[in-house]
Amino acid sequence: MGLISEVLLLPFAPVRGSGWVMGQVLKEAERIYYDPSTIRAELARLEEQLDAGEITEEEFDRQEDELLDRMESATRRSAGTDDGWSG
Template sequence: MDILWTLLTLPYAPVRGLTSVVKVIAREAESRQYDPANIRRELEELDRAAEAGDITPEERDRGQQRVLDRLTGAGGGGADTAAAPARPPRRPAARRQAAGQARRVDRRDDPERRRGR
């Protein structure tokens, strides 16, 4: 059975290989993003740029806030952060129904069900 499965899925081998390479790259990028040495280096670079006059103290503060938000996972820092929201905002019920999405009904609080009908 294993030989048959291997032969049938052989055309998908490049896709499986590419998927595993992408996973390794993503794991490495994430580990570097949260590495304390890299975070410290970024904060020191911001301080050096502010001392040299390349950026203003306000820009340094915004940069530090972005680094700390990335570290803590808080994506809603300010208006100038480029982080996308975790999920799209919910649409009001009337717009959901107009878009053809059914409204879920909670049957636990249904008066007809409580009466035993």
């Protein structure tokens, strides 16, 4: 970009900076969300809840399926084959 366009766009710098920060936060949140160790820890907690009688078998099955789907997505993402669409 030229100097004139930089000067004209200067008032929008905070917006562009905020957009960049939000993008970085989103990337970090996705990294944590799809981290296999995080998913395994959530599966362990889920099993503990079932054993303690805090959730029903049906609720356990539903949440376990969601976590296993997330684990599969994480595997595809790390292999670079996930296109971002599920279904």
